[in-house]
Amino acid sequence: MQEAWWRGAAIYQVYLRSFADGNGDGLGDLAGLRGRLDYLSRLGIDAIWLNPWYPSPMSDGGYDVADYRSIEPIFGTLAEAEKLIQEAHERDIKIIIDVVPNHSSDQSAWFQEALAAGPGSAARERFWFRPGRPTGGPPNDWQSIFGGPAWTQVPDGEWYLHLFAPEQPDFNWNSPAVREEFLDVLRFWYDRGVDGVRIDSAAVLIKDPDAEPDGLDPYTDRDGVHEIYREWRRVSDTYPDRFLIGEVWLPDQERFARYLRPDELHTAFNFDFLSCPWDPAALRRVIDDTLATHVPIGAPPTWVLSNHDVTRPVTRYGRPDTSFDHGDRKHGMTSDRELGVRRARAAALLAMALPGGVYVYQGEELGLPEVEDIPDALLQDPIWARSGHTDRGRDGCRVPLPWAGDAPPYGYGGEPWLPQPADWGPLTVEAQEPDPSSMLNLYRTALRIRRERLGDGTLTWLPLGEEVLAFTRDSGLTCVVNLGREPVRLPEHQRICLASGAVDGGLLPADTAVWLL
Missing domain, CATH: 3.90.400.10 (Oligo-1,6-glucosidase; Domain 2)
Known part of the structure; x- marks a missing residue:
């Protein structure tokens, strides 16, 4: 029996508003994405996950959905979305969409x-x-x-x-009408060829505003949420090769695993790995815990370094504190760009070598940093206003991509809806393509090797010291990551397939990863 495609897939996240502008209005759209499908094909990904593309007042970047069965006019039309699905499939690229079941728009x-x-x-x-x-x-x-x-x-x-902004009223999932509505939404998009559904804020659908304080969270991870996903799974299983992935932020791995039972979601995002500091013991613990949660129930892990809500790795890994926490984004903390790039390159090879699926957020493959100097007047994330202007929010990782040229808009299209830095010229796709040592070519090579030799499966740890993460995969490929300060000797090998940085003979430098055969 052929293995399900999504178990070991490399999935590229498109934040549509910032990917590519096809009509010159400064906002990314379906036309821009369709024009860049060949770029994504060359990158070597298996699927595209799109953030919400539905009609929306954009009070929260499209997560305030006014109509779940249509396309936001600034992005294009339903006919264009259907054309995108067709054109992606012609390139053997799957399409995953975002469904937002916790709340709608107040304009719905x-x-x-x-x-x-x-x-x-x-x-x-x-x-x-x-x-x-x-x-x-x-x-x-x-x-x-x-x-x-x-x-x-x-x-x-x-x-x-409204657990989020006032413009995002929460649905009451005790209502049969709500449950049937979303089952029909699933069918609507599956009928149009969508291959998978990412479920936003998946753990908070069931809530009890009238509950007396009992030590339980009144709106997160309530037991009743699982019956919802059993219903979704029954619908999904009537369509071949479709899958469901949950956005589930839970510290309790045992409760996290309940979402991945055979009759519920196929996969869920691994936020413990994303939030983990650049520390060998912490990363080893997260990897072991993740495998211990997923393997016994037959669910493939997912490995994520960044997304549209999270500080970009190049900036995060260059800070004195390399962890991530939504409650403290560490805006303005000093970041060493060179160190951040070196670690981000190594982290990419680590994530891609682990068994299961991997997600790449747009711009990650270009090594884009977080943009932390967006003028206050241009910030659009509701977190900025709701926090009383104390949390600058998530706009810094949503700045439109640089494609070509030496100055904004870098081939993106019209004047970008968020300003691009003046020093991004060396980071454009055009600038990186001819450079064999660029971040873009590191990702392209890693994704090609990954498709041939990695993906789903198991790993075997190798004991190379407390500051080294080293393991061998089923195909015989070995990944070694040096998170210490001093070079370490590589294990015996025939050849180096790929390295995140220069390797000095048989010694692996600090903050460097290598794939060996």
């Missing part, structure tokens, strides 16, 4: 109907509307993940719940 037809219908109506049962406290104020003291209260009052006196 359902929420507008709920506002008009009034208290006690069936339309309001699709959301979390509640009267306030008898003494005044919201129903409870829940706080939004974006900062500030999680409740907003409407003119008739009731309050509605």
Whole structure:
């Protein structure tokens, strides 16, 4: 029996608004992406995951969805999306879309109907509307993940719940109408050829605003969420070769594993690896814990270094504190660019060598740094406003890509919706393509070798010292990463397949990774 394609896939995340602008309005779109499919094919990826492309007021970068069955006009049309799917498939590239089931936009037809219908109506049962406290104020003291209260009052006196921005009212998943709506959304996109669905904020769908404090989180990882995903899996299984991946941020590996049972999600993002500092003991522990969680239930791990919510690795790995935490993005912390690049190159080879699937966030393959000097007036992430201008949010990793030329917009299209740095000329695709030592060519070579020799499977650790991560994969390829300060001797090998930096004879320098046969 042929192995499912997604078990060992290399998946490229496209943040559509910032990838490529096809019509010159400064906003990335489907036309721009379609024009760059050959670039992605040459890169060597197996699938594209697109952030939400639905009609949206863009209060949270498209995660405030107004209509789950259409395309945001600034991106293009439904017909163009169908054409993209077709053209990607012609290049043996799969398409994964983002579905946002926790909340809609406050401009969606359902929420507008709920506002008009009034208290006690069936339309309001699709959301979390509640009267306030008898003494005044919201129903409870829940706080939004974006900062500030999680409740907003409407003119008739009731309050509605939003775990994120006020423009993102939460669905009530106790409602049969909500459940059936999303099953139909899955069918709608699968019928159009979509190969997989990434589920945003997958652990927070079930909540109990009326619960007494009992030590349990009232809205994260409630047991009832699993029946939802069993329903989704039953629909997904009626379409060949489709898969579901969850965005699941949970510190408890045992509870994390429940989402990956054979009748629920196929895979889930591994955020422990992404958040881990550049430290050999910590990384070894995360890798071991991840494998211990996934292998017994037959689920492939996923390895992620960055995404549209996370500080870019080149900046993160150059800081004194190399970990990542949503609660403290360490904006402005000194970062050594040269050190960050060296470690990011090594981290890429580590992630791609591990068994399972790997995700690459657009621009990661170019070595783009986090842009931390965007003028305050141009910041668009709602976190900036909701935090009282204390957290600069996620815009720094969403700056449009540089394709060619020596100055903005670097071949991206029109004037970018977020400003590109003036020193990105050497980082463009055009500048990196002829340089065999560039980050782009490192990724291209690694992805090609990975497709031939890596992907899903197992690993066997090699004891090369406390500051070295070394393991051999099923194909015989060995990965060695030196996270210490001093060079280390390489194990016996026939040849070096790929190195993240220069290798001095039989010695592997600090912050360098190598693949051996």
